[in-house]
Amino acid sequence: MEKRNTQIYSKDYLLEMLELMLLIRRFEEKASQMYGFRKIGGFCHLYIGQEASGVGSIKAIDLKKDYVLTAYRDHGIALACGMSPDTLMAELFGKVTGCSGGKGGSMHFFDVSKHFFGGNGIVGAHIPIATGVGLKVRNMNENGVVLCFFGDGAIHQGSFHESLNMARIWNLPVLYICENNYYGMGTDFRRVSAVEDFTVMGASYGIAGKQVNGMDVIEVYEVVKGEVERIRKDRTPGFLEIKTYRYKGHSMSDPARYRTKEELEGYRQQDPLLLLKVRMVRDGHITEEEFLEMDAEIKKKCEMAVEFAEKSKEPPLQNLYKDVYA
Numbered sequence: 001m002e003k004r005n006t007q008i009y010s011k012d013y014l015l016e017m018l019e020l021m022l023l024i025r026r027f028e029e030k031a032s033q034m035y036g037f038r039k040i041g042g043f044c045h046l047y048i049g050q051e052a053s054g055v056g057s058i059k060a061i062d063l064k065k066d067y068v069l070t071a072y073r074d075h076g077i078a079l080a081c082g083m084s085p086d087t088l089m090a091e092l093f094g095k096v097t098g099c100s101g102g103k104g105g106s107m108h109f110f111d112v113s114k115h116f117f118g119g120n121g122i123v124g125a126h127i128p129i130a131t132g133v134g135l136k137v138r139n140m141n142e143n144g145v146v147l148c149f150f151g152d153g154a155i156h157q158g159s160f161h162e163s164l165n166m167a168r169i170w171n172l173p174v175l176y177i178c179e180n181n182y183y184g185m186g187t188d189f190r191r192v193s194a195v196e197d198f199t200v201m202g203a204s205y206g207i208a209g210k211q212v213n214g215m216d217v218i219e220v221y222e223v224v225k226g227e228v229e230r231i232r233k234d235r236t237p238g239f240l241e242i243k244t245y246r247y248k249g250h251s252m253s254d255p256a257r258y259r260t261k262e263e264l265e266g267y268r269q270q271d272p273l274l275l276l277k278v279r280m281v282r283d284g285h286i287t288e289e290e291f292l293e294m295d296a297e298i299k300k301k302c303e304m305a306v307e308f309a310e311k312s313k314e315p316p317l318q319n320l321y322k323d324v325y326a
Contacts, residue, residue, distance in 0.1 A: 030303070032046060052275075061145060061228055074107065085304075095315070130174055138235065144173065161201075175228060180198060
């Protein structure tokens with residue numbers, strides 16, 4: 001695969017990307033551990049392996065005026081948007097200090113102040129919502145762009161096709177991003193899709209699409225930034241297929257026996273963290289010792305998030321009836 005040039009980016013900028021991807025990785029590993037200890041219940045979908053997709057994309061936008069929506073594999077994108085590991089871990093623990101008051105759990109991270117509108121538990125259901133946010137941006141004459149992330153399993157939902165059609169007719173500033181991690185639950189996407197290049201689906205609605213190497217955070221950043229700048233100028237939607245890979249199962253209950261050890265090992269050689277770290281070491285931006293220090297600090301931060309969640313209170317019973325209606 002093409003190696004992107006990291007030398008045009010400042011050391012500090014690359015360190016921010018590396019640190020953020022490492023935070024996502026360690027947070028997810030800690031969440032997995034806590035799920036094993038039964039501190040976390042319900043569904044829990046990890047972002048391990050897909051860090052470059054979320055970080056590269058979010059670094060390319062301005063969250064003061066842009067918006068982000070995603071599906072249920074939302075931990076990594078929430079962290080990339082700047083949400084606190086403490087409030088996210090508390091939400092996983094079902095505590096009142098969580099970002100959704102302990103009532104949303106893993107699939108419903110949310111922070112209006114950061115323009116992160118979820119975290120949505122139903123496959124494809126948030127795509128029309130993102131389209132609606134795009135309509136609001138257009139009607140209010142704002143200069144924002146909406147990023148809408150979804151998986152390959154959602155791309156065959158009617159809501160996806162209806163949304164792209166309306167977005168093109170109404171010229172909405174939405175960038176639709178399919179994070180294709182190759183498996184919709186346990187099914188290889190090629191078994192259920194009439195086309196293997198999903199950008200064709202965007203083209204069928206007059207929306208030019210691009211494929212992106214989602215294991216390369218620099219490539220993701222550059223392509224998303226280019227599309228966001230175009231959308232800001234042209235006020236027409238865009239579509240990207242970010243080819244990524246999850247190293248864990250679909251959710252915590254999935255042992256992922258449907259793929260071979262050889263396939264998994266092949267993608268581990270493309271680990272987005274490893275790719276960026278190797279380039280930064282090569283370019284003199286970081287040493288192995290500095291990386292280990294960064295890693296130790298992030299692991300401590302994730303331990304502190306668990307402590308915060310453990311010490312937080314359960315939501316009071318009357319909260320069952322709060323937030324049901326606007």
